[in-house]
Amino acid sequence: MAEEVEEIVPDSEYRGLVRHLPPGWRPYWVLARFDRPIGAWLLFWPGAWAIALAGHGADRWDLILWMGLGAFVMRGAGCVYNDIVDRDLDRKVARTAARPLASGRVKLKAAWLWLGLLCLIGLAVLVQFNLTAAITAVASLGAVAAYPFMKRITWWPQAWLGIVFSWAALVGWPGVTGGFAPAIWLLFSGSVFWVIGYDTIYALQDIEDDALAGVKSSARALGRHARSGVALCYAIAIGCWISAFWQIRPQLLALAALLPVAVHLAWQVARLRIADPADALAKFRANRFAGLLMFMACLVVGSTA
Numbered sequence: 001m002a003e004e005v006e007e008i009v010p011d012s013e014y015r016g017l018v019r020h021l022p023p024g025w026r027p028y029w030v031l032a033r034f035d036r037p038i039g040a041w042l043l044f045w046p047g048a049w050a051i052a053l054a055g056h057g058a059d060r061w062d063l064i065l066w067m068g069l070g071a072f073v074m075r076g077a078g079c080v081y082n083d084i085v086d087r088d089l090d091r092k093v094a095r096t097a098a099r100p101l102a103s104g105r106v107k108l109k110a111a112w113l114w115l116g117l118l119c120l121i122g123l124a125v126l127v128q129f130n131l132t133a134a135i136t137a138v139a140s141l142g143a144v145a146a147y148p149f150m151k152r153i154t155w156w157p158q159a160w161l162g163i164v165f166s167w168a169a170l171v172g173w174p175g176v177t178g179g180f181a182p183a184i185w186l187l188f189s190g191s192v193f194w195v196i197g198y199d200t201i202y203a204l205q206d207i208e209d210d211a212l213a214g215v216k217s218s219a220r221a222l223g224r225h226a227r228s229g230v231a232l233c234y235a236i237a238i239g240c241w242i243s244a245f246w247q248i249r250p251q252l253l254a255l256a257a258l259l260p261v262a263v264h265l266a267w268q269v270a271r272l273r274i275a276d277p278a279d280a281l282a283k284f285r286a287n288r289f290a291g292l293l294m295f296m297a298c299l300v301v302g303s304t305a
Helices: 002-006 015-020 026-031 040-057 063-089 108-126 131-139 139-151 157-177 181-214 220-246 252-271 279-286 289-305
Strands: none
Touching: 015 026, 015 131, 026 063, 026 108, 040 063, 040 157, 040 181, 040 220, 063 139, 063 157, 063 289, 108 131, 131 139, 131 157, 131 220, 139 157, 157 181, 157 220, 181 220, 181 252, 181 279, 181 289, 220 252, 220 289, 252 279, 252 289
8 A cells, every 4th residue: 555655646636547557657657747637638728729719629629639639748748857857856845755756766767768758749749730830839849848947047937837838729729720810819828827827826735845945936926915816817817818709709798608717717716725735736626627618618709700
């Protein structure tokens, strides 16, 4: 039983699945966070939103599926890279000290090889997109590579993560239209603030450990104003999405499609218990459902434009 606990990080979701993998595979599965698919969902949704809002949610379901696979493997690759860079910091934080690299269960060379394999799968996904979308996707690599260092140099690494985790929107839109339009920049901007909001919630789990390790975060920067900060980010996100929808369908009825996601985000803020790490994790994970609500809104507006 003790060995099973050691094989997973504290907020792992699919303990049963990890337990049934061959022992030699488990650390690599955990290293890529495949046991915690919430990150892949959050990376995936902005791309799906863009395809749906562009009016191709039904006829380009194949591209949405490719986007999903790409989000799954590239989020895994990003996590491996992040842990390579952060392996020393991770040893100083209680929640991350058990990660495979930090704990020594995966060697550095093996981690680099695993990263390369995941990137090769990502390349297979990339060739499914047109040239404009593919070039845009490749352009994200610089932001991805820089992200692990942001927590060392800025109090707002969540803003950088917002750019990284919203980039799929800039890939999905040209993937079905061949170019860009004002609506996609508004959709992207709203997604950036959505990410800042939910990742600030996530960072609430680590405030004390981050302070000891010297790691910066928006949660530490906001302090007792964290709830207000998250509320402001979510409000700006909704404002940007209202503007994006208006570009596609300038009717008040179209904006009503955003009500479910707006109510859900308001619920997160109202019910958030700042000092409760378990609640912060639960509210963070709830954004998987928020992403689904936003996708449904984009599908409705895009298909009726």
